[in-house]
Amino acid sequence: xxxRSAQYKRxxxxxxxxxxxxxxxxxxxxxxxxxxVYSVVTSFKPLDELLAFPPRFFVVRPNWKNYTALPDLLSNxxxxxxxYVFNQLFVTFAVVGLQLIVxxxxxxxxxxxxxxxxxxxxxIIQFALLxxxxxxxxxxxxxxxxxxxxxTYWVYILPGLASTMGIFLIKQNMEASIPPVLxxxxxIDGAGVWRIFTSIVLPLSKPALLTWTLFxxxxxxxxxxxxxxxxxxxxxxxSVMGSITSSGISRSGSAMAVTVLMMIPPILVYLITQxxxxxxxxxxxxxx
Amino acid sequence: MKFLQRRPSVERKKNRNGFxxxxxxxxxxxxxxxxxxxxxxxxSFSKVSVTTSGFELDFVGLENYYYILFQSPEYVDNxxxxxxxxGQQIPIIFVLSLIIAMILNxxxxxxxxxxxxxxxxxxxxxxxxMRYLSGSVALQSMQGSAGDLETAYTGTxxxxxxxxxxxxxxxxxxxxxxxxxxxxxxLIWQCGVHIIxxxxxxxxxxxxxxxxxxxxxxxKWEEFWFVTIPCLGNTIVLVIVYxxxxxxxxxxxxxIQQAYTVLQKQxxxxxxxxxxxxxxxxxxxxxxxxxxxxxxLCLKKWQ
Numbered sequence: 001x002x003x004r005s006a007q008y009k010r011x012x013x014x015x016x017x018x019x020x021x022x023x024x025x026x027x028x029x030x031x032x033x034x035x036x037v038y039s040v041v042t043s044f045k046p047l048d049e050l051l052a053f054p055p056r057f058f059v060v061r062p063n064w065k066n067y068t069a070l071p072d073l074l075s076n077x078x079x080x081x082x083x084y085v086f087n088q089l090f091v092t093f094a095v096v097g098l099q100l101i102v103x104x105x106x107x108x109x110x111x112x113x114x115x116x117x118x119x120x121x122x123x124i125i126q127f128a129l130l131x132x133x134x135x136x137x138x139x140x141x142x143x144x145x146x147x148x149x150x151x152t153y154w155v156y157i158l159p160g161l162a163s164t165m166g167i168f169l170i171k172q173n174m175e176a177s178i179p180p181v182l183x184x185x186x187x188i189d190g191a192g193v194w195r196i197f198t199s200i201v202l203p204l205s206k207p208a209l210l211t212w213t214l215f216x217x218x219x220x221x222x223x224x225x226x227x228x229x230x231x232x233x234x235x236x237x238x239s240v241m242g243s244i245t246s247s248g249i250s251r252s253g254s255a256m257a258v259t260v261l262m263m264i265p266p267i268l269v270y271l272i273t274q275x276x277x278x279x280x281x282x283x284x285x286x287x288x
Numbered sequence: 289m290k291f292l293q294r295r296p297s298v299e300r301k302k303n304r305n306g307f308x309x310x311x312x313x314x315x316x317x318x319x320x321x322x323x324x325x326x327x328x329x330x331x332s333f334s335k336v337s338v339t340t341s342g343f344e345l346d347f348v349g350l351e352n353y354y355y356i357l358f359q360s361p362e363y364v365d366n367x368x369x370x371x372x373x374x375g376q377q378i379p380i381i382f383v384l385s386l387i388i389a390m391i392l393n394x395x396x397x398x399x400x401x402x403x404x405x406x407x408x409x410x411x412x413x414x415x416x417x418m419r420y421l422s423g424s425v426a427l428q429s430m431q432g433s434a435g436d437l438e439t440a441y442t443g444t445x446x447x448x449x450x451x452x453x454x455x456x457x458x459x460x461x462x463x464x465x466x467x468x469x470x471x472x473x474x475l476i477w478q479c480g481v482h483i484i485x486x487x488x489x490x491x492x493x494x495x496x497x498x499x500x501x502x503x504x505x506x507x508k509w510e511e512f513w514f515v516t517i518p519c520l521g522n523t524i525v526l527v528i529v530y531x532x533x534x535x536x537x538x539x540x541x542x543x544i545q546q547a548y549t550v551l552q553k554q555x556x557x558x559x560x561x562x563x564x565x566x567x568x569x570x571x572x573x574x575x576x577x578x579x580x581x582x583x584x585l586c587l588k589k590w591q
Contacts, residue, residue: 106313139324161316281484
């Protein structure tokens with residue numbers, strides 16, 4: 001600690017330098033939050049302010065109209081709105097749960113067993129991080145057809161099995177936070193694979209698990225049916241919200257209100273998992 | 289399975305159990321990633337026609353690639369466009385995140401707050417919110433070109449263009465500055481993960497090195513170039529590769545957009561597949577080149 005404080009003193013030697021640093025930080029920080037602030041502010045603007053020219057950043061006469069108009073907009077849907085909410089929650093939790101279990105189990109193996117097969121698998125995972133979903137859209141649709149899951153909840157859930165990002169994150173974190181000696185000791189004490197997994201590996205990789213929960217939640221929250229769901233009763237919130245956001249200038253206020261509402265759950269999850277996330281992401285840089 | 293037999297039986301049992309753990313993921317990966325991947329490569333080398341019984345593939349060799357390179361009007365332009373944006377953005381992002389990381393790595397009150405602040409875009413940019421933001425007024429007005437009526441009504445958030453005009457700066461200069469200023473949102477929003485990676489890299493540098501350089505009488509500037517940068521070697525490679533990947537996979541860039549349009553609107557699957565595969569090939573080559581050059585020129589010298 002002493003060394004650190006010495007360095008700190010050197011760093012803060014010049015008041016002016018400090019000031020410049022801090023100014024830079026705040027400026028960059030402003031740019032990061034400005035879009036968020038702007039969308040919140042805009043969601044409170046009445047229509048004439050939304051269309052004002054030249055546009056203003058801040059709202060002069062804030063009101064709740066954009067929000068109170070939402071129930072009206074959502075009341076004449078084909079399927080009751082609550083159904084979409086249910087779909088959204090169900091799909092999100094199913095996807096997050098499945099991805100979490102599958103990824104942590106695979107990461108456990110990749111971390112503990114070192115041979116040619118696991119090395120090759122890890123290499124494949126790293127390459128797979130490179131690809132964009134668009135490439136696979138059509139062949140994936142064919143596969144959905146072949147196994148007959150088109151127009152069911154499975155279309156949302158099963159592709160989550162193929163996630164690679166989670167395995168990568170969790171594995172990197174395991175390498176750094178679980179000493180091999182610990183596993184060895186447990187094995188000598190007679191613990192089986194399952195026992196080791198549940199009482200050593202899982203608790204120790206909690207930060208990585210929380211981080212992956214966050215990322216997987218982001219993606220699951222944004223899942224849209226695409227072309228594989230036809231019945232309205234199986235669609236998720238983004239498709240309903242999408243119909244509001246794309247319905248023209250006069251609704252741009254409500255569109256912004258919807259955006260703000262949809263933003264809340266991911267940010268809440270982030271606030272809960274925040275400290276773990278930063279820790280885990282720093283492990284992502286460790287070369288194995 | 290030779291490698292399994294050579295080991296003692298406990299080890300073998302462990303391995304067998306291990307692959308059971310891996311199984312769900314492997315099935316999912318094969319079914320929803322690997323097989324589609326192979327299929328899309330096959331698409332790119334053939335002509336896909338939709339019949340009543342499903343898809344029909346006729347092998348045509350490199351014809352699709354020939355088409356997109358020499359006959360398709362926009363593909364090459366889009367490709368070059370993407371690569372130039374990439375060349376402009378990556379260095380800026382790199383420097384910006386290194387500076388922010390170095391500031392955040394020093395001790396001061398509220399640095400945890402700032403760290404999580406800079407990470408927020410990562411959370412938002414990956415999820416549903418970004419889709420709305422980019423589809424709705426906020427980002428359009430930030431990125432939109434000025435003078436366009438469409439953008440005029442959505443409203444520029446901070447109207448830099450007007451600001452410059454009022455200050456009497458000639459339009460050619462102001463429009464250039466304007467472009468970069470507009471990009472700042474874009475750029476800073478992409479820094480989140482890089483900052484975290486850099487911070488962890490910086491923390492791994494042993495403090496004793498700095499003490500030695502101080503004793504030897506190095507200035508801060510020399511210290512930065514001869515201690516910090518060489519020690520960050522691996523992190524730098526990682527950050528560059530990460531930015532390349534992030535940039536290339538993002539749905540915002542022109543090539544992916546074009547391929548997506550061809551796929552969704554015109555439904556010409558083989559062209560779209562060929563477009564994406566050629567693009568990925570170029571990206572993979574670029575990453576390989578970066579790795580090679582960096583290893584050759586920098587890492588060896590530094591270590």
